[in-house]
Amino acid sequence: MSQPYDRVFNFSAGPCTLPVEVLEEARDGMMNYKGSGMSVMEMSHRSASFEAILAEAEADLRKLLNVPDNYKILFQQGGASMHASIIAMQYMKQGDMPQYITTGTWGQKSMEYAKLLGDLDEIYSGKADKYRCAPEFDSLKLNPKAAYHYYTSNETIQGVQFQTDPTVDGTWVCDMSSDILARVLDVNKYGIIYAGAQKNQGPAGVVTVIVRDDMLARVPENMTPMFDYRAQAENDSMFNTPPCWTIYMCGLVYKWVERQGGVAEMNRRNKEKAGIIYKAIDESGGFYKGHAAKEVRSIMNVSFTLPDEELTKKFVKESEAAKLDGLKGHRSVGGIRASIYNAFPKEGCEALASFMRDFAARS
Numbered sequence: 238m239s240q241p242y243d244r245v246f247n248f249s250a251g252p253c254t255l256p257v258e259v260l261e262e263a264r265d266g267m268m269n270y271k272g273s274g275m276s277v278m279e280m281s282h283r284s285a286s287f288e289a290i291l292a293e294a295e296a297d298l299r300k301l302l303n304v305p306d307n308y309k310i311l312f313q314q315g316g317a318s319m320h321a322s323i324i325a326m327q328y329m330k331q332g333d334m335p336q337y338i339t340t341g342t343w344g345q346k347s348m349e350y351a352k353l354l355g356d357l358d359e360i361y362s363g364k365a366d367k368y369r370c371a372p373e374f375d376s377l378k379l380n381p382k383a384a385y386h387y388y389t390s391n392e393t394i395q396g397v398q399f400q401t402d403p404t405v406d407g408t409w410v411c412d413m414s415s416d417i418l419a420r421v422l423d424v425n426k427y428g429i430i431y432a433g434a435q436k437n438q439g440p441a442g443v444v445t446v447i448v449r450d451d452m453l454a455r456v457p458e459n460m461t462p463m464f465d466y467r468a469q470a471e472n473d474s475m476f477n478t479p480p481c482w483t484i485y486m487c488g489l490v491y492k493w494v495e496r497q498g499g500v501a502e503m504n505r506r507n508k509e510k511a512g513i514i515y516k517a518i519d520e521s522g523g524f525y526k527g528h529a530a531k532e533v534r535s536i537m538n539v540s541f542t543l544p545d546e547e548l549t550k551k552f553v554k555e556s557e558a559a560k561l562d563g564l565k566g567h568r569s570v571g572g573i574r575a576s577i578y579n580a581f582p583k584e585g586c587e588a589l590a591s592f593m594r595d596f597a598a599r600s
């Protein structure tokens with residue numbers, strides 16, 4: 238079945254597929270956005286039109302995630318990588334050593350950035366096990382005086398996902414770049430949630446930061462304002478020129494999520510979609526091997542391997558010819574990775590599962 242505009246099924250890990258409806262809306266507003274006589278790309282960030290776009294995006298994200306009033310939502314630049322560093326800069330010295338839980342590449346990187354700034358305590362590492370597992374929250378030895386407790390809810394490369402919000406109290410700081418808006422959250426469990434846009438929210442170029450008021454109050458006085466969440470909050474994410482177009486696109490995606498039935502419906506669909514691919518892995522008689530342990534399998538990134546390198550290359554080449562794009566796994570894990578974020582259609586998962594069955598049968 239061909240896709241609208243002859244598009245491929247895009248399994249890229251991010252930037253990645255956006256909803257066709259959203260792309261069409263952006264296209265339609267490109268030359269003259271709502272009678273303003275210009276596109277959002279060309280608009281002053283201080284204009285009433287853009288201020289309305291920003292306020293609406295903030296309100297829509299707040300509603301989708303049920304973000305309480307004692308949290309601010311910031312739209313920031315610098316990528317998720319920069320915010321891993323900014324968080325360490327702001328909070329590292331505000332208590333005992335921060336505690337890090339590393340279940341994959343992104344958590345590991347964030348911890349390395351923080352280590353450059355001071356001592357920390359790694360209380361769980363999945364490294365020895367090639368990042369296949371994640372701990373139960375209540376098995377962790379948390380220091381209540383730690384500056385914060387850091388983890389990555391979904392490891393995009395390894396496809397390892399925490400299945401719940403933290404079940405024990407802590408000053409939780411969570412990188413939710415690759416599963417925000419994919420499941421219902423209890424935001425109250427977190428001090429800070431941050432997420433790069435380019436998976437479930439929109440194009441690359443913005444990071445959403447959801448930060449509790451007491452965490453804003455803890456920012457040291459001597460931070461340079463660009464690295465100071467309190468200054469960013471006081472200026473409603475407009476301390477300097479924000480990434481206007483990206484914020485606009487995220488706003489369109491938030492409205493699309495709402496129209497689909499919200500985050501709970503996204504979660505239902507994502508489980509169903511991921512289940513289709515995991516089933517093909519589990520029924521392959523060992524031809525395909527899932528990377529993550531079954532209990533922590535991601536509903537966003539399905540990572541798996543084939544018996545050898547040659548078959549993997551063949552799989553990638555033939556899948557591309559079948560319009561299944563972007564399946565090559567990250568160089569650090571190898572194999573195949575299917576990223577199937579919110580906007581990725583179920584038909585694409587079915588097409589991949591059927592390709593996998595056919596490929597295994599003739600290999």
Ligand code: PMP
Nearest residue numbers: 316317318319343393414415433
């Ligand atoms: N955290 C996670 C979970 C990611 O998946 C990524 C990017 N794939 C990053 C952080 C880094 O994001 P950025 O490239 O925006 O710095």
